[in-house]
Amino acid sequence: MSILNGVIKRESPIPLYYQLKEIILSELTSNRLVSGDYLPTENELMAYYQISRATVRQAMSELVNEGYLSRQKGKGTFVSKPKITQQSINRVETYQEKMRKIGKNAGTKVVYCDIIMPSATICQALSLSKQHKVIRLVRIRLVDEEPIVVAETYMPYNVCSFVLEHDLESESLYAILSENEKTRIVTAKRTIEAVLASESAAKMLEITEGDALQVIKTIALNKENIVIEYTTAKYRGDRNLFIVETQVEV
């Protein structure tokens, strides 16, 4: 067992579990504990700090919920991989470009690429009537072979059919769309929300149903304000952190 640095102060008004949590966090901050390292067991922590099992559990489960630690059945609790820090959620860039900037080796797996009749939700997002066909493109994005996001994209078939002639595992969709003035994206509306992973999303992302997901929805328009793309991207909460560029208006 690697003993943790830091002591618990019983006379402090700060709850014991919170002190233990801070001790572990400071081991992470200082890199004394790094990705993949196992933590001492519950019993070891109880004995070493003379605290109850409930206290140890509360500290550990908060750190698991917040993504710092991961549990593996029968093996214990270990330090999670650092989240992939994505720059500038407010910039609409190609995925390859984003990953290149942070020095990551990115890959794309196309799960579906077909022509379908749109559902009501998709019609509404694309401002399209029900009779129009749409292209459905579902892609899993990988970083170092690990799935980090599944993106479900819908585009009006009538203007975007040429996209289907391209290899969407190696080419950038935005680069393809910009070949044609009519489909070139110039503005986008984007929302972000936190949800729990459904069974199907969990399967594609190799996580567990009920894990945290960051859902980013983008409606992208051409210069005539016609919707060209509607994408729902589900990012693994445990692997992604987004930076928001801010403006102060106090």
Added chain:
Amino acid sequence: MSILNGVIKRESPIPLYYQLKEIILSELTSNRLVSGDYLPTENELMAYYQISRATVRQAMSELVNEGYLSRQKGKGTFVSKPKITQQSINRVETYQEKMRKIGKNAGTKVVYCDIIMPSATICQALSLSKQHKVIRLVRIRLVDEEPIVVAETYMPYNVCSFVLEHDLESESLYAILSENEKTRIVTAKRTIEAVLASESAAKMLEITEGDALQVIKTIALNKENIVIEYTTAKYRGDRNLFIVETQVEV
């Protein structure tokens, strides 16, 4: 039972659960089902659409995970309240201002407002050494009496002590900080991530441990680039949706 509009097409390549999900979503989009309405029971949906329990459950649990529906033990599944759509996550504004813009009645409850010795994480965020005291301010923000976010703010005591003389339930922290040129916020760094609610956060937000949370961390600086505020805000995933203003750079 209110029968749903829409039919399931067995000959379609789209999975049955997904068709049912889309039927329910289109009832929500068209406002035929609104916040608080109960859905037909599992048995009713199975009988009406001639589909299996597993199919109904998959559709319903995806809609629950995504925040559209909520379950109440012994009572069934009903339509969730619409999420509070917060404009411009990339703007650093006062909370009151944000809520006023969307016509919401906002309230603030101060949980802690005290002076503490900072933990390693807080020292790092505030670029402060361990010997400096900090102000800890934990506030629950309410909308129409319902908690929607808990914000944990830390400020260096030496420059911000005057904040403690104010009523932080009625006054805006950013307005108070801007009274003094040394503490006026002019820039901020912000990150956003999705996590699961810990027991303590769940309790304050009146949700269940393991529910989805949107965590927004802000490090705010004065005009000399000195950190004045470090805040971790935990937003209920089921009640908040953020709009991101975007710039296209394809």
